[in-house]
Amino acid sequence: MRIYFYIALLNFVFSLAQNNLQTPFEKGNGNQSTTYEECINYYQNLEHQFETIQIREMGLTDCGESLHIVCFSKDKNFDFNSEKAVVLINNGIHPGEPDGIDATMMLMRDLATAKIKVPEHTIVVAIPVYNIGGMLNRNSHSRANQNGPEEYGFRGNARNYDLNRDFIKSDSRNSRSFQEIFHQVNPDMFIDNHVSNGADYQYTFTCIATQHQRLGGALGTFYKEEMHPAIMAQLKKKKIESVPYVNIHGDMPDNGFAQFMDTPRYATGYTTLFNTLGSVPETHMLKPFKERVAVTYQYMVETIQYVDENRQKIKKLREDNLTNYKAGKEYPLQWQLDSTKVSSIEFKGYKGGYKPSAVSGNDRLYYDRKQPFTKEIPFYADYKGTKTIIIPRFYIVPQSQWPVVELLKLNGIKMQPLAEDTEIEVESYSITSFETSKYPYEGHYGHYNTTVTSKAEKLKFRKGDFMIDTQQKGVKFLLETLEPEAVDSYFNWNFFDPILQQKEYFSAYVFEDLAKDLLDSDPELKEEFEAKKKVDEKFAASGSAQLDWVYTHSDYYEKAHRHYPVYRIK
Structure with a gap:
């Protein structure tokens, strides 16, 4: 009888332990998501019970709470600089889309308990909730x-930023803390969990695979043609049908659609x-x-x-991809769909x-779920x-541009800061033209269609101005932020707006005589001036425009x- 008592007691204790490891989502009715406090407490409990789990407090967010990372490593080696692969999972960038928050809690537990196949050579790192304020x-x-x-969270963070538009401008503490985490972890694979908006269709799961041409070279080809299809094929074996993210809003996808172009503002x-x-x-x-x-x-x-099975190939492709961005090679700053x-x-x-x-009496879009279809689309x-x-070969960024230097x-x-005052031959840009948004977008009135001339x-x-060698791991980051014509350049995000405003002007009644002397003393300038008056009626009719010219x-x-205050050395 005593032996049966002990068996019953052990089963009871085991049952309590298993219940203790259930997530709030699992304990609920299937339609309830964890709160932030429950989420962090759960991971702390998991760390207490399993040496293969670590939770670390990282940098601050806009709401004052610190970001956390939760790490799993089978052999308890959490060295990100080892030969192991690293997968980084980001959850709750839009907390109204909490699927990844709850799914990752179960994932980390199942890795710790070996309920699922445990990666031998991969550290799994998760940010439990990125937008804590939201x-x-x-x-x-x-x-x-x-x-x-x-119940769920809100899309905007504590300062109402959409954090999935903040990865270059870094207006939020969240973004700056993420960047510290990212470079410390140096992931081989990054997953950013979301829920879609847009068209209706039969799939539960869609996915944006980062645009392979921006990824570049053999690495991009491998991801497009090998890795991503292989993962989707495994999902299909589990009866999970998938399709590329349906980038259609306010229309039907029947006529086809394009892959989403994830510019650097996105994760x-x-x-x-x-x-x-x-x-x-x-x-x-x-x-x-x-x-x-x-x-x-x-x-x-x-x-x-x-990733675990192909870690060596992935790491080699990542390393080799840097050779595509050597000084003297071409780099695309702007992209257009190739129809x-x-x-x-x-x-x-x-x-x-x-x-x-x-409501309005006007035509409205609808989908009829009683009429499903399967067909080939472009x-x-x-x-x-x-x-x-x-x-x-190099950029030079003056120390005066300290907000850019910090990022x-x-x-x-x-x-490398210059050791002394130095005269250097450089290529400099002047901003020729640009357009500016009429409406605020994530705290900015951003620029677009920017063009430059160079000389x-x-x-x-x-002394102290910064010389930056492009032949380093972050070469693409340098090109995308420091080249003004890049879509998400620091110029287009308003970092250099003071150069767009004149600080000194002239008084017309004083400058009139000086303007005449300038034209009389420079025949070429005068010829150009007279030619412009002949072809431009508005210019010819405006004395102020002529003086300004x-x-x-x-x-x-x-x-x-x-005059753009970042310089190039070829």
Whole structure:
């Protein structure tokens, strides 16, 4: 009898332990997501019970709470600089899309308990909740189009930034702390878990695989043609159908769609700059929360397993990819969809159409779930470079541009301060033209369609100004931030706006006589001036425009106006 008592007692204790390891999601009704406090407490408990789990407190966020990372390593070796592969998982960048938060809690537990196949040579790192301020702003209504959970967080962070637009400008503490984590961890694969908006279709799981051409070279080809298809094939074996992220809003996908171009403002666009493979799982908003969590979990399992089995190849491709960005080579700054390159994919959708709105009376889009279909549709996965530059050997950034210098250093960019005042022959830019958004976007009135002219000149730089060698790991980061014409350049994000405003002007009644002397003493200038009056009626009719023209073509015109204060050495 005593032996049966002990067996019963052990079973009871085991049952209590197992229940203790259930996540809040598992304890609920399938439509409830963990709170922030529950999430962190759960990981702390997991660390207490398993030596293969570590939780670390990292940098601050805008709401005052610190980011955490949770790490799993089978052999308890958490050295990110070892030969192990590293997979970094980011959750809750949009806390109203909490699928990854709950799925990752189960994933880490199942790794610790060996419930699933444990990676032998891979450290799994997760940011439990990236947008902590947004998760603390818990509600039930901000995701009007989403089918569960019952409560969730808000998209904006504590300062109302969308953090998935902040990976270059880094206005938030969250972004700056993420960058510290990213460079410390140096992941081979990055996963940023999301829930989609947009069209209706049969799939629970869609995915953005980072744009292979921006990833570059053999690494991009490998990801597009080998790694991503292999992971999707494994999901299919588990009866999880998938399709590329359906980048359609306010229309039907029947006529095909293009791969999402993740520029550096986005999570995977940023990680790509450091040759890290990246994906954005996008579960479908209208599918039940329980199903969305399940497929997110399975995607992470298959991705970790693939990385573990192919770690050496991935690491070699990442290292070799740097050779594509040597000084003197071309680099595309701007991209355009290549409509001449089209493939065909199977798509499982619902018949859509238009009918009168019960609200407005106008035509409204609808999908009929009673009429599912499967058919081949066009898919556009390729882009072509529309603006390229030649990669310089060095950049020079004056120490006066300290906000830029700080962000470069934060992102692991190595730079050498000049030891003394030095005259250097450089290529300098002038901002020729740009357009500016009429509406605020993530705290900025950003620029776009920027163009520059360049010239060679000798300039004197001060002791302490920074010389930056492009032949380093962050070369693509340098090109995407310091070249003004790049889509997410620091110029386009307003870091250099003071150069766009003149600081000195002229009084017309004084400058009139000087302008005449300037024209009389420079025949070529006068010829150009008279020619412009003949072809430009507005100019010919405006005395102030003519005076301003002479002023801007004279030595009196300030050199700093529209002069871009970052320099290239070929």
